[in-house]
Amino acid sequence: MLNGRNREIIDFAGRVSDVSKRMGYSAGLLLLFLLSLTSLPVEAQSNIQPAQPAFNLRRIYVSPEGAGTFDGSSWANAAKGSDLQMILRSTDTWNAINSTLQIWIAAGTYVPTEPLLPGDEQSASFVLKGNQVVVYGGFRGQVFDDLGALVYEGENSLEEREYGNVYSGRPAGSRGALKNQTILSGDRLRNDVVGTDNMFSSLDPTQNTTRTDNLHTVVTFDPSSVDVMLDGITIVGGSADGDGNSGRGGGVSLDGIGCGIQRCLFYFNFASKGGAVYMHKNSGSDSQPCFVYNSVLVSNSAFRRDGFGYGGGIYSEAGVVFDNVVYNNNGGGICVYDETSIVNNTIVNNQLYGIGRPADTDVAGSSISVSNSVIWSINPLNHAGLKGFDALVDRVSNCAIVDWDETKGNDNISLLPYNDHTGSVPNFINSYDSDRGYIGACVCRFGRFVFVASKILCSCRKPRVLG
Numbered sequence: 001m002l003n004g005r006n007r008e009i010i011d012f013a014g015r016v017s018d019v020s021k022r023m024g025y026s027a028g029l030l031l032l033f034l035l036s037l038t039s040l041p042v043e044a045q046s047n048i049q050p051a052q053p054a055f056n057l058r059r060i061y062v063s064p065e066g067a068g069t070f071d072g073s074s075w076a077n078a079a080k081g082s083d084l085q086m087i088l089r090s091t092d093t094w095n096a097i098n099s100t101l102q103i104w105i106a107a108g109t110y111v112p113t114e115p116l117l118p119g120d121e122q123s124a125s126f127v128l129k130g131n132q133v134v135v136y137g138g139f140r141g142q143v144f145d146d147l148g149a150l151v152y153e154g155e156n157s158l159e160e161r162e163y164g165n166v167y168s169g170r171p172a173g174s175r176g177a178l179k180n181q182t183i184l185s186g187d188r189l190r191n192d193v194v195g196t197d198n199m200f201s202s203l204d205p206t207q208n209t210t211r212t213d214n215l216h217t218v219v220t221f222d223p224s225s226v227d228v229m230l231d232g233i234t235i236v237g238g239s240a241d242g243d244g245n246s247g248r249g250g251g252v253s254l255d256g257i258g259c260g261i262q263r264c265l266f267y268f269n270f271a272s273k274g275g276a277v278y279m280h281k282n283s284g285s286d287s288q289p290c291f292v293y294n295s296v297l298v299s300n301s302a303f304r305r306d307g308f309g310y311g312g313g314i315y316s317e318a319g320v321v322f323d324n325v326v327y328n329n330n331g332g333g334i335c336v337y338d339e340t341s342i343v344n345n346t347i348v349n350n351q352l353y354g355i356g357r358p359a360d361t362d363v364a365g366s367s368i369s370v371s372n373s374v375i376w377s378i379n380p381l382n383h384a385g386l387k388g389f390d391a392l393v394d395r396v397s398n399c400a401i402v403d404w405d406e407t408k409g410n411d412n413i414s415l416l417p418y419n420d421h422t423g424s425v426p427n428f429i430n431s432y433d434s435d436r437g438y439i440g441a442c443v444c445r446f447g448r449f450v451f452v453a454s455k456i457l458c459s460c461r462k463p464r465v466l467g
Contacts (some may be wrong), residue, residue, distance in 0.1 A: 136181025
C-alpha cells in the first residue's frame with residue numbers, strides 16, 4: 001500500500017517505460033508493483049548505490065547536503081542528509097548475506113522528519129534495522145575552501161577520524177572523543193533553549209515550551225535487528241514524555257539481538273524512563289544482550305514529578321554497560337531493572353543516585369552485577385552512590401563508592417564526598433594530568449583517585465581488578 005510519502009503510480013510511468021525496455025513489459029509492471037508496496041520513497045531508494053570496498057563489506061556515504069550524483073557510493077557522491085532516515089530504515093535492502101553494511105555520516109546535524117505513526121510528527125525517528133549494520137559518525141567528509149576548491153577528499157578509513165571533542169567531557173585526544181560531531185537530533189524545529197543545566201524544568205517539555213515539539217525518540221533500534229551498532233554519533237534533543245514506548249529512551253530506544261552503542265555522546269535528552277538510553281530485553285530464544293560501551297552520557301534527565309528518577313543516563317531492562325562516563329544526569333545515572341552487568345564505568349555527580357533500582361520493580365534483581373566502577377557524588381545526602389541495593393550488596397565488587405560501608409560486597413572502597421585535597425586516601429585531587437591510566441576503580445588502597453575532566457583515575461596506575 002502506498003503511504004503519504006510515496007508518489008502515485010502514475011508518477012512512475014516514465015520509470016516503468018525505461019525498465020520495460022530492459023526487462024520486458026510484464027517484468028516492468030511487476031517491478032513497479034513491488035516498489036509500490038514498500039513504505040520507502042521509491043526514487044531515493046533506487047538512487048542509492050552502496051560502494052563495495054571489500055568482498056564482505058558494503059558502504060554508503062552521507063553528508064548534510066550530499067554531493068555529485070547523491071547515490072552514496074563515495075564522499076564525492078554522498079547521499080543527501082535528507083535521505084538519511086530512508087537509508088537507515090532500508091539497510092536490509094542493500095545488505096547481502098554474510099556481509100557487513102557500513103553507513104558513514106559526515107559531521108552535521110540530522111533530524112528525522114517522517115512520522116512512524118500517521119499524524120504524529122513527534123513519532124519521527126531514525127529507525128535502525130537489519131543484520132550486521134554499523135552506523136559510523138565523526139567524519140569530516142569532503143571539505144572545500146571559501147572559493148569552492150576541494151581541500152580534503154574525505155576519510156578513507158575509520159582510523160582517520162579525529163579525536164578530541166571537548167564536549168564529551170574527556171581529555172582532548174582521548175579515544176572515544178570524536179572531534180567532528182555527527183549529530184542526530186530530536187529538536188524538530190531547532191528552537192530548543194535549555195541553558196547550562198539538566199534540571200527537571202530545563203528538559204521536561206511540560207516545563208520548557210521550546211521542547212514541546214521535540215521528537216519522542218531520536219534513534220529506534222527495531223526489535224528484529226541483529227548485530228546493529230551506532231559508533232561515534234552525538235544524540236541530542238530527544239523528549240520521550242509520552243505513554244508506553246513514547247516515554248522510553250529520549251535519545252535511543254535500544255533493542256534487538258547483540259545490538260549496541262559505542263563511542264557516542266548523549267546530552268539534553270529527556271524521558272519518563274531512560275533519558276538518554278532505554279535498553280530493552282529482547283525475548284528471542286537466541287537473544288544476546290544489547291550493550292552501551294565507551295560512551296559519554298551527560299546532562300540528560302528522567303526525573304519524574306513523583307520525585308523518583310528512572311535513569312537520566314540509562315534505564316536497563318537487560319544488557320551490558322561498560323567503560324562509560326555517566327555524569328551530571330538528573331533522575332539518576334543508571335536505573336537497572338534486572339539482568340544487567342555494569343562494569344568499568346565512571347558514574348559521577350548524578351542527581352538522586354549513581355546506580356539505582358526502579359521504585360516499581362517487581363523482580364529481585366539477582367541477575368544484576370556492578371563491578372570495577374567509580375560511583376561518586378559531592379552530595380551523597382541527596383545523590384546516593386547506590387540506591388535500592390540493600391538486598392544486592394553481594395552483587396557489588398571491586399568498586400569505589402561514595403560513603404560506602406566497606407564491610408558490604410566484595411573488595412569495595414568508600415570514597416569521601418568532597419575534594420579537600422587532603423586527608424585519608426582514597427580521595428580526589430584536582431589535576432589535569434594526561435589521559436593515562438585506567439578508567440574505573442582500583443582496589444590497591446595506596447593510590448589517590450584523580451579527577452581528569454570527567455575521568456577518574458587511580459594514581460597507582462595499576463591495572464584494575466575486573467569483575
